[in-house]
Amino acid sequence: MDYWLDITAYIGLGAGVTLKIFFVTLLFSVPLGVVCALGKLGKFRILRGALGVYTWVFRGTPLLLQLFFTYYGLGILSDGRIAFDPETAAYITFVFNYAAYFTEIFRGGIQSIGKGQYEAAKALGMNPGLTMKRIILPQAIKIILPPMGNEAINLIKDTALCSVITVTEILRNANRVMSRDFNVGALVIAALVYLLMTFAVIQVFRKLEKRYAYYTIR
Amino acid sequence: MCAPRDRVEELNGIEANQTEIVKATNLHKSFGRLHVLKGVDFYANRGEILSVVGPSGSGKSTLLRLLNHLETADRGSIRIDGRYIAKENADGRSEYISGKKVLKICSKLGMVFQNFNLFPHKSVIENLMEAPMTVAGVSKDAAAEKAESLLEKVGLTDKRNAYPGQLSGGQQQRVAIARALAMDPEIMLFDEPTSALDPELIGEVLGVIKNLAAERITMIIVTHEMNFARGISDRILFMDGGLILADGTPDDILVNPSHPRIRDFLRKIIREQ
Numbered sequence: 001m002d003y004w005l006d007i008t009a010y011i012g013l014g015a016g017v018t019l020k021i022f023f024v025t026l027l028f029s030v031p032l033g034v035v036c037a038l039g040k041l042g043k044f045r046i047l048r049g050a051l052g053v054y055t056w057v058f059r060g061t062p063l064l065l066q067l068f069f070t071y072y073g074l075g076i077l078s079d080g081r082i083a084f085d086p087e088t089a090a091y092i093t094f095v096f097n098y099a100a101y102f103t104e105i106f107r108g109g110i111q112s113i114g115k116g117q118y119e120a121a122k123a124l125g126m127n128p129g130l131t132m133k134r135i136i137l138p139q140a141i142k143i144i145l146p147p148m149g150n151e152a153i154n155l156i157k158d159t160a161l162c163s164v165i166t167v168t169e170i171l172r173n174a175n176r177v178m179s180r181d182f183n184v185g186a187l188v189i190a191a192l193v194y195l196l197m198t199f200a201v202i203q204v205f206r207k208l209e210k211r212y213a214y215y216t217i218r
Numbered sequence: 219m220c221a222p223r224d225r226v227e228e229l230n231g232i233e234a235n236q237t238e239i240v241k242a243t244n245l246h247k248s249f250g251r252l253h254v255l256k257g258v259d260f261y262a263n264r265g266e267i268l269s270v271v272g273p274s275g276s277g278k279s280t281l282l283r284l285l286n287h288l289e290t291a292d293r294g295s296i297r298i299d300g301r302y303i304a305k306e307n308a309d310g311r312s313e314y315i316s317g318k319k320v321l322k323i324c325s326k327l328g329m330v331f332q333n334f335n336l337f338p339h340k341s342v343i344e345n346l347m348e349a350p351m352t353v354a355g356v357s358k359d360a361a362a363e364k365a366e367s368l369l370e371k372v373g374l375t376d377k378r379n380a381y382p383g384q385l386s387g388g389q390q391q392r393v394a395i396a397r398a399l400a401m402d403p404e405i406m407l408f409d410e411p412t413s414a415l416d417p418e419l420i421g422e423v424l425g426v427i428k429n430l431a432a433e434r435i436t437m438i439i440v441t442h443e444m445n446f447a448r449g450i451s452d453r454i455l456f457m458d459g460g461l462i463l464a465d466g467t468p469d470d471i472l473v474n475p476s477h478p479r480i481r482d483f484l485r486k487i488i489r490e491q
């Protein structure tokens with residue numbers, strides 16, 4: 001019995017790291033995604049082009065490759081001058097990777113608001129900034145919540161990739177137990193922890209969607 | 219008109235003729251290769267009620283949308299209450315003043331759209347309070363008070379907390395009218411305000427517009443409701459093919475039309491209804 005408590009505690013330690021990656025990623029990638037989405041919809045062509053390349057690269061290559069690049073590649077390229085510890089490398093990669101996805105989700109959400117809303121706001125004297133803040137973004141939030149929920153679930157699961165750059169998250173710890181003790185039970189415990197987390201995320205997004213259910217966008 | 223004085227007035231940006239609250243000259247607008255307005259001269263006098271009629275595609279909406287800067291003119295000048303928002307330069311192109319200033323000047327114009335365009339995430343009363351509070355800087359209490367009186371005017375006090383999605387088309391359009399009025403416009407633009415409505419809902423919206431007419435706000439109404447236009451208008455413009463073909467009293471245009479195109483148009487409208 002003690003044994004099972006021990007390995008559960010050990011995997012629970014990893015869960016803390018996983019949650020840290022999860023929250024740090026959301027904390028930075030959501031605002032970054034908003035800014036990039038606005039940039040992509042803005043009138044500066046060079047900025048639009050640069051952001052297009054950014055989202056293309058980060059969405060078009062494996063996240064695992066990006067992790068390797070940040071953790072190993074940058075160090076080699078810079079002759080060791082840039083060197084991140086595994087967790088920092090994970091934060092950086094995940095923030096930029098997820099911000100790329102959020103950029104596209106937010107852009108789509110903003111674009112799905114009809115031009116009648118912009119025209120009504122302008123006819124009332126609202127400037128573009130005010131229109132975005134008061135009229136467009138509040139409505140876009142309702143539209144982006146479902147895809148955001150999906151991304152949040154993906155994010156929980158993607159954190160497992162960090163095990164390959166030796167971040168001591170859930171899967172890494174479970175894997176070490178398994179190879180030390182030849183005990184598949186560690187994987188089952190890890191699976192249960194992931195399920196708990198994704199369940200919580202689903203509940204949170206269900207609540208959020210309910211909060212925005214009071215109106216309909218035609 | 220004596221020319222030198224005119225020029226001085228223009229340099230000041232103030233129009234001498236203060237009865238013309240809206241004045242547009244030689245307006246041209248193309249969408250790609252489609253030449254939609256082909257040199258429209260337009261004016262509306264202060265307090266005047268003006269209807270614009272004509273076949274669809276003739277450029278009526280485009281004309282309205284140029285007046286409040288939802289579209290920009292290619293050529294020609296636009297003056298609102300004596301101030302230019304666009305002025306024809308030496309080679310005929312429209313030169314606009316800064317976007318900020320245009321927005322300020324165009325705040326004298328309220329607009330009612332065919333599809334209402336209410337803010338769906340805001341309740342009826344929030345729709346009415348939004349611009350007064352965020353644009354005009356009116357306090358919340360004052361905005362709410364004003365909104366209540368406007369809701370009374372359009373007969374929707376009991377819907378103050380409803381959301382647009384819960385209202386009929388006619389109710390939504392009445393809210394949209396109240397929302398525009400909340401900014402105290404001097405000019406109201408209506409772009410086919412009843413065209414998206416079921417027939418049984420048209421009357422309530424026309425009724426609200428009729429009541430406004432009594433307040434003598436300048437109104438420019440694009441409509442296919444000929445009886446309504448005839449009853450309410452001081453003057454009616456007939457547009458076809460990107461030009462104003464006729465400009466006269468309701469009787470001139472709708473009862474004894476001299477222009478064959480108007481007769482065709484009226485015949486068609488009657489057949490459709």
Ligand SMILES: Nc1ncnc2c1ncn2[C@@H]1O[C@H](COP(=O)(O)OP(=O)(O)O)[C@@H](O)[C@H]1O
Binds near residue numbers: 249252254281
């Ligand atoms: N934003 C636009 N882009 C392209 N074509 C447009 C646009 N707005 C209007 N048009 C075209 O211009 C013509 C005149 O349109 P409009 O002013 O809406 O006419 P009306 O209101 O008299 O029916 C139509 O052929 C219409 O398809």
Ligand SMILES: [Mg+2]
Binds near residue numbers: 278279280409410
């Ligand atoms: Mg039209």
